[in-house]
Amino acid sequence: MSDVRIVAKAMDDIADDWHWVLLRDAQELEPRLYYAQQVGTGCGLLISSTPQHVRLFDMGAPSEPTCPPCLESGGGAVMREAEAVAALA
Ligand SMILES: [Zn+2]
Numbered sequence: 554m555s556d557v558r559i560v561a562k563a564m565d566d567i568a569d570d571w572h573w574v575l576l577r578d579a580q581e582l583e584p585r586l587y588y589a590q591q592v593g594t595g596c597g598l599l600i601s602s603t604p605q606h607v608r609l610f611d612m613g614a615p616s617e618p619t620c621p622p623c624l625e626s627g628g629g630a631v632m633r634e635a636e637a638v639a640a641l642a
Contacts, residue, residue: 554578557587560614563598570620572596576607585609596622 561574573595579587587607592600595618618624 554580554590557581557589558595559609560616560618561609562612563594563600570623571615571618572598572620573618573623573626574600579607582606594620594623595626596620 555578557576557579559574559576560571562569563572563574575593575595576587576589577591577593579589581587585608587609588604589601589607590604591602592605592607594600
């Protein structure tokens with residue numbers, strides 16, 4: 554299992570920023586359907602601390618987040634954030 558990083562919204566809110574959403578220890582069950590141990594964002598939001606299915610929808614996501622902390626976090630920092638998120642659970 555590995556981590557999957559996608560550009561997505563943390564909430565079903567049209568006004569919400571696009572974030573790096575991290576699916577921790579995600580397993581791809583079928584195209585666009587994952588089982589993830591934990592879900593959070595690059596800027597530190599914890600979306601789910603319990604394992605759950607995550608289905609990806611094509612919401613017209615840009616190639617990069619619009620959330621400034623997510624954008625600044627880049628790859629390595631995102632991993633550190635994800636580890637910090639994991640430590641919270
Ligand atoms: Zn963010």
